[in-house]
Amino acid sequence: xxxxxxxxxxxxxxxxxxxAGTTGPEIDASxxxxxxxxxxxxxxxxxxxxxx
Amino acid sequence: xxxxxxxQPRGLIARIxxxxxxxxxxxxxxxxxxxxxxLARAEGLAGLIGDWGPWMLRGIVGGSAIFATFVWLxxxxxxxxxxxxxxxxxxxAWPLLALHAxxxxxxxxLSSRLxxxxxxxxxxxxxxxxxxxxxxxxxxxxxxxxxxxxxxxxWVRLIASGENLWAYALVSIILACIAGNLSxxxxxxxxxxxxxxxxxxxxxxxxxxxxxxxxPALGTSRFRVILAPECSGLExxxxxxxxxxxxxxxxxxxxxxxxxxxxIPASVMVxxxxxxxxxxxxxxxxxxxxxxxxxxxxxxxxxxxxxxAVAVGFCVTxxxxxxxxxxxxxxxPPPAVTVAAMAAPAEHTENxxxxxxxxxxxxxxxxxxxxxxxxxxxWLYPLRLFAAAIALWVFRQRYATLNWKPSxxxxxxxxxxxxxxxxxxxxxxxxxxxxxPAALAAASPMARTSWIALRAAAAIATVPLAEELAFRGFxxxxxxxADFEAVPFQSVGWLAILTSSAAFGLLHGxxxxxxxxxxxxxxxxxxxxxxxxxxxxxxxxxxxxxxxxVLMYGQWHxx
Numbered sequence: 001x002x003x004x005x006x007x008x009x010x011x012x013x014x015x016x017x018x019x020a021g022t023t024g025p026e027i028d029a030s031x032x033x034x035x036x037x038x039x040x041x042x043x044x045x046x047x048x049x050x051x052x
Numbered sequence: 053x054x055x056x057x058x059x060q061p062r063g064l065i066a067r068i069x070x071x072x073x074x075x076x077x078x079x080x081x082x083x084x085x086x087x088x089x090x091l092a093r094a095e096g097l098a099g100l101i102g103d104w105g106p107w108m109l110r111g112i113v114g115g116s117a118i119f120a121t122f123v124w125l126x127x128x129x130x131x132x133x134x135x136x137x138x139x140x141x142x143x144x145a146w147p148l149l150a151l152h153a154x155x156x157x158x159x160x161x162l163s164s165r166l167x168x169x170x171x172x173x174x175x176x177x178x179x180x181x182x183x184x185x186x187x188x189x190x191x192x193x194x195x196x197x198x199x200x201x202x203x204x205x206x207w208v209r210l211i212a213s214g215e216n217l218w219a220y221a222l223v224s225i226i227l228a229c230i231a232g233n234l235s236x237x238x239x240x241x242x243x244x245x246x247x248x249x250x251x252x253x254x255x256x257x258x259x260x261x262x263x264x265x266x267x268p269a270l271g272t273s274r275f276r277v278i279l280a281p282e283c284s285g286l287e288x289x290x291x292x293x294x295x296x297x298x299x300x301x302x303x304x305x306x307x308x309x310x311x312x313x314x315x316i317p318a319s320v321m322v323x324x325x326x327x328x329x330x331x332x333x334x335x336x337x338x339x340x341x342x343x344x345x346x347x348x349x350x351x352x353x354x355x356x357x358x359x360x361a362v363a364v365g366f367c368v369t370x371x372x373x374x375x376x377x378x379x380x381x382x383x384x385p386p387p388a389v390t391v392a393a394m395a396a397p398a399e400h401t402e403n404x405x406x407x408x409x410x411x412x413x414x415x416x417x418x419x420x421x422x423x424x425x426x427x428x429x430x431w432l433y434p435l436r437l438f439a440a441a442i443a444l445w446v447f448r449q450r451y452a453t454l455n456w457k458p459s460x461x462x463x464x465x466x467x468x469x470x471x472x473x474x475x476x477x478x479x480x481x482x483x484x485x486x487x488x489p490a491a492l493a494a495a496s497p498m499a500r501t502s503w504i505a506l507r508a509a510a511a512i513a514t515v516p517l518a519e520e521l522a523f524r525g526f527x528x529x530x531x532x533x534a535d536f537e538a539v540p541f542q543s544v545g546w547l548a549i550l551t552s553s554a555a556f557g558l559l560h561g562x563x564x565x566x567x568x569x570x571x572x573x574x575x576x577x578x579x580x581x582x583x584x585x586x587x588x589x590x591x592x593x594x595x596x597x598x599x600x601x602v603l604m605y606g607q608w609h610x611x
Contacts (some may be wrong), residue, residue: 003302006440011295033558035356038416041409041522042364046371048405 008040025042063135064202064210065547068120070144071201075194079113082163097183098166099211107229113193115225122221123214127166130213134206141203148200162186185243228294235290237280244268245283249328254335275338275346277331285327288359289320295363296320299370306381307370315376319366326358344427353424404537407450408526411518414439429491434506440514454525455582458589463587466593469570473598476566477610489605501518507611508599516591519556523571524578524587528552541582549575562609570594 124131166179166186198207211218247268254261254270269278296316300307333354338346370376372530418439422432444451494499529536531548553571560567578587602610 011291012588015610019403031352031356033561034416034419035353035360036553037559038413039360039419041413041416042360043367044411045403045406046364046367049401049403051401 004040004043008036011036011039064131065135067138068199071198074197074201077401078193079109096180098179098424101166101183101187104595109414111225111229114228115221118225119214119218119221122217123210126217127213127215130208134209134213138202138206145200145203148196152193152196152200155189155196155373159186159189159193162189180562231290235286236281238286239284242286243281244283246283246324246328246331247279249325250279250331250335253329253332253583257332257336258339271335272339274341275335275343277334277338279331281474282328284321284344285324288323288327288355291359291360292319292323292366296366297369303370306378308376308378312370312376315369319362322365323358323362327355329356330358342387342427345425346427348428349423349426349430357420357424404450405526408521408536409446410447411440411443411514412522414443415515415518417576429489431491433503435509437506437510437514438516442512444514444517451521454584456585456588457583459581459583459587461580462577462583462586462589465573466590467597469573469590469594470597470601472565472569473566473594474601476569477563478606482562482609487608489608492608504603508603511599511611512592516595520574520578520584520587520591523552523556524575525584527555528575534594541579544575544579549579 100471162182162185166182202210222543230267247265250270251263258272260272262269262273262276264270267278269276271277293316296319300312300316334350336345337350371381415436418435422430424434425432492503495503524541526536528544528548528551529539529541529550532539549572553568553575556571557564557566559567560570574587574590577590578584580586586602598610602608
């Protein structure tokens with residue numbers, strides 16, 4: 001999980017840095033929290049299968 | 053080391069928190085007061101500050117965040133040792149904090165002169181000298197502030213504890229800032245290419261397509277889109293480029309090289325093409341009469357939806373296509389992608405993460421779709437209710453094994469959460485001009501009542517279940533062990549509670565602080581008797597009181 005969470009921090013940070021000061025960006029950092037949470041959760045589920 | 057069981061928050065965490073609050077407050081003030089654009093035409097050092105100052109600032113913040121995140125993730129034992137040492141020392145060295153304040157005062161005074169442009173150009177090198185003094189004052193303020201919170205010896209140990217991590221963070225953030233700044237020069241040619249692609253997509257679909265390459269604008273007689281350079285597709289391309297590189301780096305043992313590298317340019321190209329498709333869809337939606345949806349929800353959400361789709365597609369491809377996967381990993385059963393497959397796992401495997409996260413992810417996904425299809429007011433909010441209800445139904449047998457017995461204490465805790473929420477809202481003053489949303493007021497009584505009933509049902513039924521399973525059931529315990537279901541709630545420590553509550557608060561939009569505090573209360577409730585039923589009951593009570601408050605007093609901004 002650590003790797004996926006680290007990646008999520010990176011994506012959110014980059015989205016904020018890339019889109020800072022731009023009007024009407026294609027990746028809207030202000031609505032990014034839910035999107036990054038969805039991506040992070042999706043990746044955790046994807047990697048969450050384990051042997052019984 | 054698992055979070056929360058041994059890590060003492062008073063040592064290192066208290067200092068980093070103090071420093072973050074101090075620097076963040078000063079950064080906000082500086083960002084509001086200073087406009088680097090006023091130095092755009094300056095030459096020499098002042099011009100360099102105008103061109104690169106904001107990027108340097110982003111670099112310092114981003115580099116520190118990357119370093120802190122990965123040190124925390126990878127080297128917690130070393131952090132604990134430093135933290136224990138610091139327990140014996142005062143949190144703040146006041147003389148150094150005073151020096152920080154002095155340096156900040158000098159920085160502010162120099163800023164007002166440098167950014168006002170009042171320095172005479174006739175004074176040889178006057179502006180550059182002022183810029184140099186400004187830089188020295190700024191750097192001194194940062195250094196004194198940092199040393200006030202953490203002695204030099206501990207800074208050295210902290211940086212050394214991450215081994216070469218500081219160098220990776222430095223190089224990656226410098227490259228990101230340089231690439232970010234230089235990429236602006238690519239915006240214009242990239243937006244021309246996007247414009248051409250969107251035009252090709254629209255030509256067979258729209259009869260009277262109006263094309264104006266000079267603006268550049270694309271559309272019909274009813275709706276027109278002006279393609280700003282920011283919509284070139286480079287933001288998404290840069291984001292997926294970084295995502296792909298870091299994913300392959302993190303999971304390099306599972307991946308076959310060099311063929312996996314092909315996925316990086318492929319995902320960049322796919323996202324770039326999808327951005328052109330987004331522009332075309334914008335025109336089609338607007339032309340169909342839904343101008344508000346095109347310019348509102350769709351415009352702000354489509355980029356993220358496409359990015360998430362390509363990013364998940366990237367990871368699924370890496371894991372499932374044998375040509376990209378190491379044979380030892382390819383032999384494992386493929387991960388389930390559908391909800392139904394996760395609920396009925398392969399014979400010898402299970403996915404407890406899906407059991408706890410899918411209802412909440414259903415709400416997030418439905419929320420993104422509902423927002424994208426909205427033109428200001430989220431008419432499709434009930435989608436969130438149905439998505440969560442479906443996921444909860446699919447996994448119902450697994451939930452039956454949890455402790456759902458609630459107590460009266462949970463009811464009182466729920467009332468306390470409601471009290472905190474309302475008190476902070478009153479303090480913020482945001483509710484003063486709140487009222488029934490115009491779209492809801494204009495709707496028929498039947499539509500209005502149905503929407504309110506479904507909105508309240510989601511708030512009282514599915515949201516508490518989904519959020520408690522995700523944040524308290526999964527995240528809080530997952531910080532402690534990969535086998536999170538085996539972690540008793542009562543053994544969860546403060547750091548896991550605070551971290552999961554911070555994530556909970558972050559996802560509560562305009563009520564982030566209230567969200568963090570609510571998360572802490574709900575975590576303590578579940579910890580008290582190891583009962584998910586207690587946490588859900590407290591959450592249900594809080595949301596039910598909030599729903600009643602919204603409906604009785606018209607405080608619609610709280611929904």
